[in-house]
Amino acid sequence: xxxxxxxHRTETVQVIVEGRALMVPEGSSAAAAILxxxxxxxxxxAVSGSPRLPWCMMxxxxxxxxxxxxxxxxxxxxxxxxxxMRIARQHGARDVPR
Amino acid sequence: xxxxxxxxxxxxxGLVGSAIAWGLRREGLSVxxxxxxxxxxxxSRGNFGLVWVQSKGLxxxxxxxxxxxxAESWPGLADDLAKQNGLSLGLSQPGGLHLCLSDREMNxxxxxxxxMKREAGNYGFEYRMLDAREARDLLPGLGPAxxxxxxxxxxxxxxxxxxxxxxxxxxxxxxxxYLPNVKITGIATAPRNFLLETNxxxxxxxxxxxxAGLGNAKLAPHFGLKAPVRPQRGQVLVTERTxxxxxMPTTTIRQTGEGSIMLGDSVEEVGFDTxxxxxxxxxxxxxxxxxxxxxxxxxVVRAWSALRVMSPDGLPIYD
Amino acid sequence: MNLVPxxxxxxxxxxxxxxVGAGPSGMAAAIAAREFGLSVLVVDExxxxxxxxxxxxxxxxxxxxxxxxxxxxxxxxxxxxxxxxTYRPGATLWxxxxxxxxxxxxxxxxxxxxxxxxxxxxxxAQERPVPIPGWTLPGVMSAGAAQIALKTAGMVPSxxxxxxxxxxxxxxxxxxxxxxxxxxxxxxxRTQPILRTAxxxxxxxxxxxxxxxxxxxxxxxxxxxxxxxxGARHLRAEGAARVQSLRFEGGFEPCDTLLLHEGVIPxxxxxxxxxxxxxxxxxxxxxxxxxxxxxASTHARIAVAGDGAVIxxxxxxxxxxxxxxxxxxxxxxxxxxxxxxxxxxxxxDALLQARTLRPFLDxxxxxxxxxxxxxxxxxxxxxxxxxxAGSLRWAAAIGATGPNQAKAYLRCGMGPxxxxxxxxxxxxxxxxxxxxxxxxVGHFRPRAPYKPITVQELAGAxxxxxxxx
Ligand SMILES: Cc1cc2nc3c(=O)[nH]c(=O)nc-3n(C[C@H](O)[C@@H](O)[C@H](O)COP(=O)(O)OP(=O)(O)OC[C@H]3O[C@@H](n4cnc5c(N)ncnc54)[C@H](O)[C@@H]3O)c2cc1C
Ligand SMILES: Cc1cc2nc3c(=O)[nH]c(=O)nc-3n(C[C@H](O)[C@H](O)[C@H](O)COP(=O)(O)OP(=O)(O)OC[C@H]3O[C@@H](n4cnc5c(N)ncnc54)[C@H](O)[C@@H]3O)c2cc1C
Ligand code: FES
Numbered sequence: 001x002x003x004x005x006x007x008h009r010t011e012t013v014q015v016i017v018e019g020r021a022l023m024v025p026e027g028s029s030a031a032a033a034i035l036x037x038x039x040x041x042x043x044x045x046a047v048s049g050s051p052r053l054p055w056c057m058m059x060x061x062x063x064x065x066x067x068x069x070x071x072x073x074x075x076x077x078x079x080x081x082x083x084x085m086r087i088a089r090q091h092g093a094r095d096v097p098r
Numbered sequence: 099x100x101x102x103x104x105x106x107x108x109x110x111x112g113l114v115g116s117a118i119a120w121g122l123r124r125e126g127l128s129v130x131x132x133x134x135x136x137x138x139x140x141x142s143r144g145n146f147g148l149v150w151v152q153s154k155g156l157x158x159x160x161x162x163x164x165x166x167x168x169a170e171s172w173p174g175l176a177d178d179l180a181k182q183n184g185l186s187l188g189l190s191q192p193g194g195l196h197l198c199l200s201d202r203e204m205n206x207x208x209x210x211x212x213x214m215k216r217e218a219g220n221y222g223f224e225y226r227m228l229d230a231r232e233a234r235d236l237l238p239g240l241g242p243a244x245x246x247x248x249x250x251x252x253x254x255x256x257x258x259x260x261x262x263x264x265x266x267x268x269x270x271x272x273x274x275x276y277l278p279n280v281k282i283t284g285i286a287t288a289p290r291n292f293l294l295e296t297n298x299x300x301x302x303x304x305x306x307x308x309x310a311g312l313g314n315a316k317l318a319p320h321f322g323l324k325a326p327v328r329p330q331r332g333q334v335l336v337t338e339r340t341x342x343x344x345x346m347p348t349t350t351i352r353q354t355g356e357g358s359i360m361l362g363d364s365v366e367e368v369g370f371d372t373x374x375x376x377x378x379x380x381x382x383x384x385x386x387x388x389x390x391x392x393x394x395x396x397x398v399v400r401a402w403s404a405l406r407v408m409s410p411d412g413l414p415i416y417d
Numbered sequence: 418m419n420l421v422p423x424x425x426x427x428x429x430x431x432x433x434x435x436x437v438g439a440g441p442s443g444m445a446a447a448i449a450a451r452e453f454g455l456s457v458l459v460v461d462e463x464x465x466x467x468x469x470x471x472x473x474x475x476x477x478x479x480x481x482x483x484x485x486x487x488x489x490x491x492x493x494x495x496x497x498x499x500x501x502x503t504y505r506p507g508a509t510l511w512x513x514x515x516x517x518x519x520x521x522x523x524x525x526x527x528x529x530x531x532x533x534x535x536x537x538x539x540x541x542a543q544e545r546p547v548p549i550p551g552w553t554l555p556g557v558m559s560a561g562a563a564q565i566a567l568k569t570a571g572m573v574p575s576x577x578x579x580x581x582x583x584x585x586x587x588x589x590x591x592x593x594x595x596x597x598x599x600x601x602x603x604x605x606x607r608t609q610p611i612l613r614t615a616x617x618x619x620x621x622x623x624x625x626x627x628x629x630x631x632x633x634x635x636x637x638x639x640x641x642x643x644x645x646x647x648g649a650r651h652l653r654a655e656g657a658a659r660v661q662s663l664r665f666e667g668g669f670e671p672c673d674t675l676l677l678h679e680g681v682i683p684x685x686x687x688x689x690x691x692x693x694x695x696x697x698x699x700x701x702x703x704x705x706x707x708x709x710x711x712x713a714s715t716h717a718r719i720a721v722a723g724d725g726a727v728i729x730x731x732x733x734x735x736x737x738x739x740x741x742x743x744x745x746x747x748x749x750x751x752x753x754x755x756x757x758x759x760x761x762x763x764x765x766d767a768l769l770q771a772r773t774l775r776p777f778l779d780x781x782x783x784x785x786x787x788x789x790x791x792x793x794x795x796x797x798x799x800x801x802x803x804x805x806a807g808s809l810r811w812a813a814a815i816g817a818t819g820p821n822q823a824k825a826y827l828r829c830g831m832g833p834x835x836x837x838x839x840x841x842x843x844x845x846x847x848x849x850x851x852x853x854x855x856x857x858v859g860h861f862r863p864r865a866p867y868k869p870i871t872v873q874e875l876a877g878a879x880x881x882x883x884x885x886x
Contacts, residue, residue: 009571053555057562093339136819384876394873
């Protein structure tokens with residue numbers, strides 16, 4: 001669970017995390033938006049289905065794999081937020097994109 | 099560990115050596131399995147996992163028969179190993195397709211399999227050339243670039259790494275002695291007496307089996323044999339896991355038990371060079387995306403190159 | 418600053434020097450290389466220059482929690498921004514062919530290629546894994562992760578925050594969090610005594626300024642009323658669906674966010690993948706590329722600078738970047754050897770000065786064995802494939818002499834992170850089981866693509882598209 005400090009980061013961007021609209025500071029990554037949304041987890045692993053949230057925020061661990069704008073398994077901590085970005089839970093192995 | 103004696107020693111702990119060592123141990127012999135360490139040319143760690151029959155043994159009917167027979171004995175082997183170790187090898191033999199992306203490829207393929215059938219004679223060889231629509235019925239999601247395919251019911255795939263693990267685990271469980279990180283410094287041979295000087299001490303046995311893959315080329319002459327094998331590079335790409343999407347393997351695309359899609363595999367004559375080459379990777383990716391456009395949108399999470407153990411004519415070496 | 422078009426041109430554009438990473442070492446190298454007239458390409462997967470230490474400095478510079486730490490970075494970034502170099506932010510290097518000097522980059526889902534005479538890897542460090550039981554629970558993060566959230570978005574963990582582990586970065590983060598209005602509890606795992614270590618390792622006189630700064634951070638945090646628990650052992654994160662507490666021998670701290678840290682190690686993923694020779698640094702307990710004083714590697718085209726070469730902090734990173742740029746100018750025939758050596762002196766001095774305190778810090782904050790090789794069988798080591806310490810010990814016992822064979826048996830290191838995170842732990846557990854030193858066990862052999870790219874992207878890479886007849 002994270003919170004913003006609006007006094008010090010005034011510029012914000014609206015994104016949608018798991019269907020809920022959310023204002024996040026400009027410069028955030030999609031993973032930061034996930035932490036701000038306060039979700040219990042953002043993905044279930046493909047191996048055992050256990051819940052995960054970001055671990056490193058710098059592109060090392062891949063625990064932030066998320067569906068972003070309809071594309072599965074993106075590394076959310078490496079994707080800067082953009083207006084209207086849709087961030088959704090990754091349920092284990094991805095569906096086949098047909 | 100100086101001066102150990104065994105009934106048999108097997109040099110090389112890949113799929114071939116570990117299978118032979120396992121078998122000898124099961125027959126009650128004391129067996130040493132000698133292997134290199136963590137970084138080694140070990141085709142068994144880098145292969146594609148097909149249990150493949152169609153087109154194997156063109157121009158060599160005996161090899162065609164062997165291949166079929168060994169594919170047929172796979173279910174029994176997988177059961178045996180699963181019983182021994184409780185480890186599933188993910189064997190599946192639903193038949194397989196070879197996809198053709200042009201009429202020329204299609205014609206060449208038809209000729210090839212026709213010849214296989216001719217050469218099979220009484221043994222028989224069942225295959226079908228499928229048009230694009232028939233192929234799509236078997237493998238949904240095929241792209242418009244696919245003009246047709248050949249099908250045989252004999253083909254399948256298995257997890258090669260689970261097999262390797264199962265062999266090593268089983269051999270040790272049976273009381274076999276696995277000796278990795280070995281460096282052979284001297285070889286002395288006499289009838290029913292083979293002696294190796296190694297960094298682990300001397301190792302002596304009544305019987306010796308050379309299963310060192312590419313290492314056999316150098317080892318064989320010391321035993322009065324010839325094994326003129328050469329390296330042939332192959333590169334493989336692996337995607338992230340997806341839900342089950344491919345009901346059967348093709349010559350170059352298969353979905354593993356874990357859900358990854360493997361894309362393979364190139365054939366390159368570059369000597370002992372296991373570097374990757376971007377143009378070849380690009381070509382594998384390009385062809386895969388033509389065959390299945392949806393695969394184009396998957397992430398490649400892993401890739402490698404490895405060396406096949408190839409004989410001069412591509413056929414098994416035997417006396 | 419000129420930007421190149423997103424679409425790769427027919428023949429890849431050529432540069433004298435390509436620099437991977439726009440952290441302090443990469444930026445300093447670019448500034449120096451321009452002074453010697455080299456044409457320079459700088460690529461970085463982040464959206465802005467700064468690297469780890471000065472990440473998002475241009476945004477965070479005005480944040481009172483960070484301003485003082487970001488100030489030196491802002492100056493460096495301003496000088497970098499003013500350069501006439503080709504700077505490609507948001508571009509990830511996914512393959513490097515050292516023999517041809519070809520860099521393959523992924524940018525907005527497209528592949529770009531560039532070619533360079535010399536290539537400098539300035540890809541920095543990563544945090545050491547902290548594989549305690551429960552470290553995969555949601556709500557457990559690395560300390561660096563929380564710092565990145567603070568730098569890029571000004572955000573802080575809410576609720577009860579526990580910082581656990583050791584190292585200079587932990588104390589820095591504690592201060593930054595306090596300044597940002599969060600009072601963490603710090604559970605320190607340090608086992609080495611400060612005074613004796615200082616006397617044994619030396620460097621405290623020449624490194625006096627750094628030492629005072631470090632002690633200042635510790636005092637400041639304590640004066641602000643932060644609770645510090647020292648000498649904690651046997652850490653475990655507990656909770657059902659997310660972390661609820663940190664347990665350790667003789668203690669228990671409830672928490673909503675648990676931030677772990679045990680120091681940083683060079684990111685060697687790319688330097689290993691391209692086959693540079695590496696060696697085991699027994700003091701910093703990590704692999705490092707073998708380099709000369711200028712950062713030149715065992716491959717004639719490649720140099721490594723900054724914390725990706727050896728952990729030394731940002732000032733050392735700047736100095737080593739400058740040295741690498743000088744050497745590039747010399748090797749490209751733009752400077753005589755004598756001139757290079759003469760000009761190198763200032764940077765070499767700065768490098769020495771920046772590193773004086775390192776032996777002391779490395780010794781003081783050496784991670785304990787239970788962090789390097791988790792004793793409990795059920796502790797997850799490979800987060801991607803969920804491989805445990807117990808199964809690794811089993812693999813080592815049946816004959817896996819190193820990480821690559823263990824990977825073949827167990828799939829550890831086969832997930833999307835490609836062994837970046839589990840690599841050190843896998844090697845340490847095998848070494849412990851076989852009772853041999855880690856250097857004998859070896860390391861994973863990473864392969865391209867260094868970061869996942871789509872099949873389509875790979876297919877579009879330079880020569881691929883028109884190969885198929
Ligand atoms: C999480 C973390 C936080 C840290 N915070 C601090 C701090 O607050 N204060 C401090 O003094 N030190 C900090 N450090 C230590 C840090 O290593 C600094 O000493 C300094 O940032 C090192 O500078 P550098 O130029 O060597 O590398 P870095 O600053 O790490 O820069 C490396 C750059 O390379 C880029 N890169 C890496 N791989 C690729 C790729 N494949 N393609 C494209 N670009 C790539 C990265 O995006 C990054 O910008 C931190 C380290 C870490 C890991
Ligand atoms: C890219 C690729 C794809 C492939 N795809 C398939 C496929 O789909 N289906 C299929 O059936 N086959 C496939 N193969 C072929 C298959 O992998 C090999 O035929 C098989 O692994 C050979 O096993 P081996 O035990 O003979 O050799 P290896 O696995 O190479 O084992 C040889 C062993 O000997 C050891 N050794 C060598 N020298 C010495 C020495 N001096 N002392 C001690 N030990 C030594 C090595 O360390 C190694 O462990 C593929 C191969 C590659 C490279
Ligand atoms: S949180 Fe580690 S890769 Fe994104």
